[in-house]
Amino acid sequence: MKKNVFSKEPKSKEIKKLVVFFTQLLFLVLLLNSQNALGQNKTITGKVVDGDNLPLPGALVMLENSTIGAVTDFDGVYSIDVAGTGSQALTFTFAGFLPKSVAITNQTTINVTLAVDIAALDEVVVVGYGTQKKESLTAAVAVIDSEEIQTTTNVSIAQKLAGKIAGVQIRQQSGQPGSFDNDINIRGFGAPIYVIDGIRRGGSSDFQQLNADDIESVSILKDAAAAIYGLGAANGVVLVTTKKGKQSKPSFNYSSVFSYVRPTDVPKMASAAQYTQMWNDTQLFIPGGSGTPYYSAEEIELWKSGAPGYEGTDWGELVLRKQSSSVQHNFSATGGTDKTNYFMSFGYVNEDGLLKSDDMGYRRYNLRSNITTQLAKNLKASVLISGRWDKNWQPGANFFNVFKGTRVSLPTENAYANNNQNYLAPVSSGLNPVAFMERDITGYSESKTRRFTSTFSLEYDAPFLDGLSFKAVAAYDADNFQSKSLTPTYDLYTYDDVNDTYDAMKQNDGTANIRNGNSNSDALTFQGFVNYDKTINDVHEIGATAVIEKNSWAQRRSDIQRYYAEFYTKDQLRFADVLGQESDGIEDESADFSYVGRFNYAYKGKYLLEVAGRYMGSFRYSPKNRYGFYPTASIGWRVSEEGFIKNNISWISNLKFRGSYGIAGMPEGGPFQYVQGYSLGSGDSYEFVEGELTEGISTPPPPNGNLSWMEATTKNIGVDIGLMQNRLNMTAEVYERLLDGIPARRSLALPNTYGGELPQENLNSEITQGMEFSISYRNMIGRDFKYDISGNFSYARTKRKYVEGEAFTNSNSRWRNQQSNRWNDVAWGYNNIGQFQSVDELRNAPLQNGDQSNVQRELPGDFQYEDWNNDGIVDGQDEQPLFYSGRPKMYYGFTLNLEYKGFYANMLLQGAANYTVRFREVYAEMFAFRGNTPAYFYDRWHKADPYDINSEWIPGKWPANRTIGDVGGLYKESSVWRRDASYLRMKTLEFGYNLKSDYLQKTLGISNLRVYVSGFNLYTWADEFVKPFDPEKIEGAYSAGFTYPVTKTYNFGVNINF
């Protein structure tokens, strides 16, 4: 009854009471600890065993209606003091067994035998178009439940999964609020598809923005079993199941997390004193130049001493916070009667950005209502609805340019004219970040998404045939995306010291504009199911499912932009110039249709078989090629169910061998290639008459009816091992996927005088092979200390088999350029053999920069590259296949969970290896933008007298400072610049306390209160040179140094169940 008191109180009182928890927390802890000291001793001891009379270590023994308990030791023995507690009974619980309650009478020994909980062993896993008992799985399916997901605190689900599942490869790209650009890849195959509550919906970003508190479990289909989903499923399927209600009293959960967010690394840029000296070097070392340093020695002294007017500007400090914050709140309610169950939740996320202007951030609201009800006998209906509203915003100059401004603006320049804070000044980089970060000055860009998903289903258990059921599902999702950007004119000022005036310089004059973008889409899915599940004679388990599925999707986009005439008025389209406007819009649609079937058979739970297939059609191909049939099959053998093990080797609890094989169809290639047609806007424009523009149309490739599905053939062999009551679990898998029919144009292989483009055909192929392994162990030490340790490891690599359009005129060219039958991840580069130590060494060395002399552009301290073919010239002939590029080949994770009484700790280490990255520009080249450069380049080769080019060299770590245009072979691809990006990262470290107490239960109705502190991305072990970019960022982003840094967070959270 006390529970209800809480919910009856007005809202404000509830909140007050929440606050009271924190003050009472310490008191309660003391109270609980002191309880044992009260009263006289009465101790009950005993032993807990299973049906085979084997001891059950780690079983929990609790005094009923209290928080006092004990745990059995390795021999299953416990001892508990019951004096003065007034408790009437002991309850015994152990995972996988049915709990048992024994009344306390006068005895001092209570021995208990626990019975195996059949239902628990029947742990059910969500798989393609249904569920399956975990023990009878024959495919490579990984499952992660809500609890394991929640051990990591992050706004993105992707980061909550990273490192926890073998074969699920996740890379962070940035910590930008609202960016959700984590790269999710299963087994190195490519982007997977996302199935949420049985419906394929949304992409990676939508998945990442699900409310983690709504998720019951996530299943990852990694092998051919995914093929049943067709349509991209050959890259794997991420199946999300949201929480549903159970028959119980209403229970509520409130959780809240407050986080501090910091960049993992932002390198220091050179100070004014360092910069001026380094820039002088660049001028001194201009090849063939007059060798005059830019700043005089006197001026450099002033910068060094920081004399008035020579303080220098630390742009990063002016613009970037040390840390930003984010906050998350979630509230959910769940429960149900015998007819109707519900789960409903509301979530809120707010993240701030790192800009001191506060003009950057992300906000999200998630809402979910999952209701299931029994409409009639045998007929069940469910309505699952979710909504998401999210918005992110940043200054109009974009974070990229603000950040670039803090990196490249000169430390010798000022943000303000004449240091007067009312007048922002122009800077030579053109990027005054102090102006750029302000929404009130440079405008803003923001985007908003409103997303609605709904699923309605009816399920009917046929009364006339046991095991037969029907289900009809209709799902409707709507997505509305709106973007807006404003770039107004604004003024920067120069100071005129003669007249003591500030002269305005108008910015964005002529380009000031406002832009609105809109996109709306609707997705519809219908599914009809027939299911049959039957066990015959307790020996033959049969399951069969047949599904018809139809998906359709349509989108309409428009984009409108107006320029402001001379004067910026207001941030509304209507108030910009009518004459300067641009607009664009298009509609798109897609549809697919499939028949899906699956059949499972198990004999005595030992021999398992599954066959499945999907016959599907896509709108994208010609009617004659649009349908394909894609079958899969898998088998399993549960050796541990065989008598020779079951009856003889008690420490083997589970041993299963399994294998799968299947072909999946992937929709690839541009749609409608079978339709002959000229595309509007496909050609260039021309002005046949002055002032009249004609948009042209170009010749299309000939129509192509032959393009069809790309096919993925996947094989997987796995073994699952469980030892010592499944305390130690291991899974190992090896797999191979052949991707055949990757669309390519045959014209690539035609003479380049043909001039035409041929349509795409299913020509190319590649093969991916890999293995993965995971192991976990859980146990206890003593009565109270529980721990589990797990680790996972995966390795995958892809080889191209056939690549269209390859032809070589000689064997050297073939050796250097061939792609087919080669790994897809080889990067060629020069072998760095050290730094030149002297001019003499330089003169005698092979020419470093093609046929150009070493004297002009190479200097002592420059990296020396190996003349591999010994021809005296370091050129393309000397490149060697030295590096792994592309994705990491190896991923691994290590998890440790500890629990002692109410205290717990968990830690996740995650790493990747076998890849390199080549970053360029600001952190990887000296004076990349002729602006400022990182401070670390100050440790460089330079002249003893920086004003005398003939003085002796002083060695340093980096080569002599020069601008990009003045170096020779310095930046050649080599191990200097292309670095091994292998890393190991402390992804998560969390400490918390779970408080379960009678007092809380009785006074506040709180069944559990958890408080915790945690950190995310706390520490990274990686190459020092890679860290400024962050090793997880993907190479190729041409300015990786200017995108939002990857971040670490410190979290403080509370979680209350009542």
Added chain:
Amino acid sequence: MKTIKNIFFILVFSFIATSCNDGLDLLPTDKITADELFGDPAGTKLYLADLYNRLPIEELTYFPQQGFNFNAGGPNNGGFTSSMLTQFAHHSERNTFINGGQLNWWDDAFKLIRDVNLFIDIIPSLDISESERALYMGEASFIRGFAYFGLAKRYGGVPIILSPQEFNGDPESLKVPRNTEKETWDFVLSECDIAANSLGESNGRRASKWAALALKSRAALYAASVAKYGGNVGLTGEAVNLGLIGLPESVAADYYQVCINASNEIMENGPYSLYKPNPGSADEAAENLRSMFENPNLAPEEAILIKGRTIPGDNYGNNYDIWFGPAQKRNGWPHPGRYCPTLEFADLFENYSNPGADGKIVTTVDGDTENYNGFDPARQYIHYGNPVDFFADKDARLRATVVLPMSEWKGDIMIYQAGFIKPDGEPKIETNTSIKVGEQFYFTYGTENPDEHSGFDSHGGNMSKTGFGFKKFLSTDPVVPGWNRSYTDFAEFRYAEVLLNYAEAVVESDLGNATNAANALNATRRRAFHQTDIPLTIENVLRERTVELAFENKMIWDLMRRRTYHTTFNNTRKHALKPVLDLRGTPPYEYIFIRDRVRGNDPQTFDINEYYRNIPGIGLNGLVPNP
């Protein structure tokens, strides 16, 4: 219960029934059929618009590395133009010299040829009058001829493909061997003939009889030069032996004659003349010319074919104003001032007082113009209170083409100052410093704030390194600081070029009418306010070509066709004219000029194999490679 069950089954079955229509027969939202397109002349015009825009016209969106129409979103190539590969211009921060990655145009050329061949195939089936059919044929021939001209000057002989090839599954059947260079040039000329015979007058925007003849004049002069001077270069290899590159010297005269005839036809019978041929002063001449390049539509009498751009934006506009305007007028744009016309260029312009000779800029009393060793206190420099006076005697086209130091541009004085000489005689040149003399501060680059000068300051590559700024084609409106926001039109064929083609062909061949040729040579000079005619010599003609056609992306091809690239660039440096304030003596202080090397410019040497570009894709097209 029963009813609920019935309802359920009705629902399920109706659902399955609707599902049986798979709904996959969608239609694309972006395509129309060939019949719809070519069924209407307005549609055909859309197809032609695309072909015209792909012509190899080296206008303001052409760059030697990236090729034609380099104006999609954010075309950041540093603004490196083909003139910077000649001795007449330098890039403010790159010392790139000609290499195999530049001046290529192959795949896109054959795409254009295929697409025009497809059009030629369609013309007979169009429902139009015979005269319209002839016009389409003429336009198609002009486009195809222009495409082959673009190929011939880059690669020599190339495969001549007259109809769109059908792919029957065997790539071998598509291979077409190279024609000889001679066959290729002859094909270009014959296409010009077809076009000239089918087409009529022009609106200046579309192929016409006159545009075809102008192309013919240019192509024939190119072929004639290759024939006459090709032997000067010792190219060897299979391509030479087979005649795939190179022409026999014996055919030079024939081609010169073709050039003379085509040019003469335009001069005699065409409606063209020079724009404002008789100016009243040098200043007027300079302004006439500058405004004509800012807007060639002012000069319909001179512009034979204009490639027009009416609106700014991606794929429409160009980036000359943002890349090349003086730093002082950058209007917030971060990368101005890339184009640095050299001292070699300025030297070339005649002095009005000394017609018919290079107007080498004399900066010292000793008159030595070959001393490039920087400031020498022993030498006596000529002093100027207003440096613009220094160029008063120079051909007006110099000021029309470049921004002179301390001259006015868009309402302000453009400061190009390289340094000062301290009162004690110590030079401070191309170093950032200041000095207080009397009560006044002096800065090496003219002003303290880098936004208030345009020369020599080393930050950001935004400042001229040569003492001259770029002016031709720039808009007099404020720079719009965004990509592709300039929409200057470009005259690809000007009457002035035809005159100079004629003059060159006559002087090189001794064919044609020498008097007319001398008149042609002097016509463009008179338009530049020269009052004295000069004789018809090859030096005079070549100088006139350079100063008249400067920076129109034609100078590099003059070096190529006349085979003077390797003699011009033989360990060769480019030079600057550095204005320096002389603080010796008493105020008012005056400027001196120093003939000096361009800082950051290495000596450059031309490899003779660069006279022909490498043919790409040899492995698949099986063509004989160039040396």
